[in-house]
Amino acid sequence: MQKILDFSKQALPYLKRLMEDVQDTVFMALLWEKDLVYVAKIDNNRSIRTTAQPGSHKPLYCTGLRKAFLAFMNEQQKNQILDSTELLPITSHTITDRLELEQQLEIFKQLGHSIDDEENEEGLFCMAAPVYGADNSIQAAISVAGPKERMIKQRDAIVEKLLLTSKEVSASIGYKVGQGQP
Secondary structure, X not given: OHHHHHHHHHHHHHHHHHHHHHOOEEEEEEEEOOEEXXXXXXXXXXXXXXXXXXXXXXXXXXXXXXXXXXXXXXXXXXXXXXXXXXXXXXXXXXXXXXXXXXXXXXXXXXXXXXXXXXXXXXXXXXXXXXXXXXXXXXXXXXXXXXXXXXXXXXXXXXXXXXXXXXXXXXXXOOOOOOOOOO
C-alpha cells in the first residue's frame, strides 16, 4: 500500500499539469493481480461524471487504462489474464471477442497509447498511455477521459500531451529514455 501512495504522490504534479493542459479528467491506475486499481483522479470543472474512483477495482479488458496494461505488459502475463477473464459486455461498444481485442491491443502497441470508445460508459472517450519503471516494465497507466465529441476534436493534441506526461512520470520513477519498451 505504501508503494501505491508513494507512486501517486510522485506522479501528482505531472497529472495536475496534464489536466490543466487538456481540461478533462485525468486518471492513474496500477495493476493489482489481474485487476486495475485507480490511484488518482483529477477532475476539471468541465469534467463529466464517471463511475471510476480512486480505490475502485475493475477488470482489464475495457477502458483505455485497462487496455494500456494489456497492450504494454509482457505476452505471458497478458495471456494469463485473458485466459482467466470472461469478456462480458458492459456497453454495446465493449469488445467481447478475444481475437478482436488482441488485434486492437497490437494496434495500440504500435500507436503508443490505447483507446476506449464508449466501451465502459456511453458517451465517454478515453486515451491512455503506459508508465514504465526502472525495470523496463509497465508500472502504471495514465489517461484522459471526456465526452466523445470533445475528445475526438482535440485527439491529436491530447495524445501528444498524454504521451509526454507518461514519459515524464516514467522518468521520475527511474525509467531511462532509450531503454526501449517491453
